[in-house]
Amino acid sequence: MKYFPILLANLSRKKIRTILTLGSFVIALLLFGVLAAVRTAFSQGADIASVDRLVVRNKTSIIQPLPLAYRDRMLRIQGVQEVTYLNWFGGVYQDERNFFPQMAVDVPTYRKVITDLAVTDAEWKAFEDDRQGAIVGESIAKRFNWKIGDHIPIKGVIFQGPWEFNLRGIAKGSGNAGEILPFLFHEEYLEERRTFGKGTVGWYVVKIANPTDSTRISKQIDEEFSNSPFETKSDSEKEFAASWGKQLGNIKLIIMTIGAVVFLTLLLVTGNTMATAIRERIRELAVFKAIGYSDKFVLWLVLAEGLTIAVLGGIVGLGLALALLPGMSRALAGMLPPLAIHSSDIALGVFFTFLAGLFAAVLPAMSAMRLRVVDALRRV
């Protein structure tokens, strides 16, 4: 502790330089925090997916439809308890900026399969009874300040034209499920007004009796429809949720690549800054050694400077990320689950900054340690 004033004095030597170096760590860790939160958000759907549900989609692509007639054939497969289906609607509220996912669902079967939908029975009943009824996740409701009973106009993009809905329920969800729950409405209402693709569905969700049968049932479903014009691809709900993230490419790889580039750049910039700072202080370090400070002390002094800047910048950066995420979550409501940084990612971020600070300072520190006093004092 008695050496702390030396550390502090050295850090305050070139304030602008220290602030800029600190700033590079702040920005890097802010970016890391946000990217980690986005990565978590993309994997969250898979994390909360149920193990007793399968998703059956068109083998060619999720945007290709499946015949409605498949439902009854799937129900005949041993181990299948219930089958429901959904259609992607793709409309906007007021204007294009207000995008959020909307899906037409088969009301009679939906709640039997999606048993964790957290709406009250009264809300569900009101939804069932109203052909233009809708249920929405609470984050979307909050975003647009909707209340139960509100009349909601949606402009159809895939299914062109104005569509009118009545909000009958707001799903709170268990855990984060309510937050990522989209806008649900009656398949019947869509079927009645659609001008193309009648009798088709976007994908099926199959509830199975025993999760251990999921592989067998998936295989059996796909075999049932093989060599047909609409071949299927069945996955567990977890794999299906993960595949949504993959629609945008390998998010994890992208984030890891960005993170690696940022840290490498940080390492080079900070390493160069530290080396310059040490070169400027050669005589001073020689004086420390002349008056009795050991080579190891000088090594630790330089390392401590690098680590202090790195860890301090890292903590501030992560703190900023934590502070900004609620606002970003609000802005992205309906598109991604709430953004949050896992404590393991925070620990990883602090560890990375520690490592970056250590690597950036280690070479200048070693050269300071090896410095010969007589040579250094001779320099002007």
Place this chain on the structure above:
Amino acid sequence: MVRVDGRGTDSLVKVRGLDKKYQRGSEEIDVLQGLNLDVDAGDFVAFMGPSGSGKTTLLNLLGGLDVPSRGSITVAGDEITNMSASRLTTWRARHVGFVFQMYNLIPVMTAFQNVELPLLLTRLSSAERRKHVETALTVVGLADRMHHYPRQLSGGQEQRVGIARAIVADPTFLLCDEPTGDLDRKSADEILDLLTRLSREYHKTVLMVTHDPLAAQRADTTLHMDKGVLMEGTKNPQMAGRVAQ
């Protein structure tokens, strides 16, 4: 008493057969050749000589900053030429006070903090360190400037802070390398007065390298160096030192 014949017995600083060679490319340069020196406790010795004569090299060797090619240096009974680098560092902290030509204060630390630096290596408490620093700064006449940064001090004041830093841990001897070389005459005289006072009143052993004959006159004894050989000793008549040939 200062001797250069290698016959001293109980001297504080005892140098015997000291050689220092440097390698410059394929050429070997003899900086010091078979040098003998005895300095008693409390002596104030000036080393004079042309540039490249080996004065600073001798000072560096005496201060344990460099190692000789041959020969031995014994200070207060400790032969420093046999010490490991880490032991030498510890020894330096305990026994040597350095005063540099360019002052070499840490610019981002106050006078107080600069003077305190050698004491951080001791087991003294914060209060004890404060007392020692205040005493050292009072001795050099800068008690009222202890919270000033080097940039807020004149050259002479900076050098006085440098001297306070050198004496604060009560070292066995002071090694001063051109302590007035960067100062005007008036400031130089003040520094020389201070060094003389440290020798007279506080019985500090002072070894000073200088190019300035007026500075050398303040020492008890002036030793001349040329081409790595310690030539002769001159007793400064107005001083109380003693020289033996």
